[in-house]
Amino acid sequence: MNQLKSTVSIQPLDLTYRDAGVDIDTGEELIERIKPFTKKTVRDGVLSGIGGFGALFEVPNKYCEPVLVSSTDGVGTKLKLAFHLNQHDTVGQDLVAMSVNDILAQGAEPLFFLDYFACGRLDIKIASSVLRGIAVGCELAGCSLIGGETAEMPGMYPEGEYDLAGFAVGVVEKSKIIDGRTITAGDIVLGLASSGIHSNGYALVRKIIKCAEPDLRADFDGERSLADALMAPTRIYAKAISRLMEQLPIKGIAHITGGGLIRNMPRVLPEGLCAKLERCAWPLPRLFAWLQQLGGITDEEMHHVFNCGIGMVVIVAAKHAQIAVNSLSESGEQVWILGTVCKHNTGGAKIIVV
Template sequence: MTESHRPSLSYRDAGVDIDAGDQLVENIKPFAKRTMRPEVLSGIGGFGGLVEISKKYQEPVLVSGTDGVGTKLKLAIELNRHDTVGIDLVAMSVNDILVQGAEPLFFLDYYACGKLDVTTATEVVKGIAQGCEQAGCALIGGETAEMPGMYPVGEYDLAGFAVGVVEKRKIITGETIVPGDVLLGLASNGAHSNGYSLIRKILHLTEADFTAPFDGERPLADVVMAPTRIYVKPLLKLMDALPVKGMAHITGGGLTENVPRVLPEGVTAQIDASSWPLPKLFQWLQREGNVAEQEMYRTFNCGIGMVVVVAAEHADEAVRILSGEGETVYRIGEIRSRQGDEHPTQVA
């Protein structure tokens, strides 16, 4: 090699701190350990996570889902509140696979940034572990990517995916839904992780004070950053107790675009908007943003984070079970025959 007078460069000089990444792994190991399940054969630290399928399943089917947190992260960074977006990340995937009857088994995350701040990243992953505990699934690994020049200073992005398992004969498809079935709505914690581009625009236009009391004694920051509710354990208990015909996780697209995803041809979900109280956050967003009513229902969950379809004769028992598990449940409508080319979900 020819002699060079240039200084010797390291990965750290290029903006990547391997030691910081190693420290993050050590920081999160105790949180991940609390999420372990008997099926997990290897967890954090290896090149891959090993999980076996429980022998209680005769015909196991794996169900997977992936998602992010979206522009709610911009608010988290602006408010320097990183402890709950990890819960959002887990919720968006585990609630999705749950609606097909799957019990979440494990979760992996992807954390990307320009420069790794170990304190911030630890808070985020601690939240991810909390979400996994709520869902009963194991956090078996993930990836931290430090990419100088890809993200502005102080910003990061999150993605993750969950894998669950369901007995083949118990997969929930919605195909048994018929007119007369009842729609149950499970209350949300707030806006969850959807519609935040519009929320942020309204917050900006109104120059909102995040520290001011907004809902009772809760400041606005607490209300807009409330994490997505994870419905896994109550709904798994419900599915063990009685036939659940269909479920819809109310995410991007709101009530009017998510409920149809579980409906068979020829039926419509008739939702009575007066059957549950519109939370103060959504009242404020509608008023301050001058948002049309139907736009509200196709953008936000409007207070209903999950819709469950059961036969009319099972509705009261379903409400009792879910309420006993700590859910706030509303009887929000019913299934009827579709008329002509009308939209498969009507909210009125």
């Protein structure tokens, strides 16, 4: 039997990568635009940064037994609010803070940060705003923005939207790792003020906004709009905590993210101990009170979802409590004594709010 031969002729389309939705020249322009931001973050240890196939960093020689501490995170659905408001200048700092504050909880010195920015079509103005925020976050943390990836992937994301991921690496002397093992009954729990909602709980925030339909551009507190209050960037505690570590031994640190105080503090408490916190020890910031009232949210749910005004917890010995408060205050932090560490009967709640 004779085989059939195809008679279909293929006409060349003369396509380019740009026709498929990827503009390499735009990507190169973005790199040139962000170089001035990244230069401000260069610190000792950087051997090579943005532009190569991999960034090189030398561990500081002041460490005898250096242990690397790493963390990765994103910004979550706060990005959806950024898209809605067309407000992209703060989410970069959020990205840095979520990872840097995590490694700080182990007592690590932040060394460098890498970012991943993915979009369907690269918008230079939006991307530059986001990356500028990342550089600001790195400056606040004292770490270098050493590299990253910008991925333009047509069809993967809706028009005007993007996704972010961040990766932080720090170092701590092995003998100075903070892991909570030295915490004992009688230790004092200190709370450092958050700058707002930070980057957790935005699924509930967006639900409240959708149901209540408030005017996001209206004045909120006489100094900023509701939109600005909702988009306030996550506070970075690196410099204040680093200074405190030089002055006295910190027994435990908890970064208060998703799950609030109730979920995060138990992660640093040894077996047989709990934290007894006084509800009136710190004020509920206006933004959280507004969310609670508008959403009809119970106190218990608020403390399970939001930081409720406390972005980081530090646990120290009672004899060091006032010194710690003074040091953190001098570093620009607002600090409250939240309560004490107590003995704990197995099976009960590890955080008690009275």
